[in-house]
Amino acid sequence: MYTSIDNLTYLINQIVEKEIESGIYQIADDETLSTNEIIRLIATSQSRRSSIWNIPEKLISLSTRIGDVLHLPLNSERLKKLTESYVVSNQKIKKALGIENMPANAKEGMKKTFESFQ
Numbered sequence: 001m002y003t004s005i006d007n008l009t010y011l012i013n014q015i016v017e018k019e020i021e022s023g024i025y026q027i028a029d030d031e032t033l034s035t036n037e038i039i040r041l042i043a044t045s046q047s048r049r050s051s052i053w054n055i056p057e058k059l060i061s062l063s064t065r066i067g068d069v070l071h072l073p074l075n076s077e078r079l080k081k082l083t084e085s086y087v088v089s090n091q092k093i094k095k096a097l098g099i100e101n102m103p104a105n106a107k108e109g110m111k112k113t114f115e116s117f118q
Contacts, residue, residue: 004112007102020097029105
């Protein structure tokens with residue numbers, strides 16, 4: 001789940017200007033980015049090549065089973081947490097505000113964030 005600062009400030013301004021029903025609203029960019037996409041964006045923003053390792057699934061599975069038996073940090077529970085999807089829907093806030101799309105693109109927002117670290 002990611003929300004660019006441009007979309008966050010846009011939503012805050014919209015909420016202040018319009019009266020919406022009180023409730024719990026999830027705020028996120030329209031597009032979801034995978035971990036690999038984020039790594040590539042970080043590398044690009046730093047003018048570097050990304051290094052993403054492709055580890056065979058069987059090796060990871062074996063490692064987590066060993067971690068379960070020996071009570072190591074890499075175990076089945078931790079692997080599940082690392083590989084779960086944490087995507088949220090921003091449809092409720094967009095519907096309440098009467099908008100179709102967020103103004104900023106997720107990739108551009110992420111690039112802008114990484115470039116600000118330089």
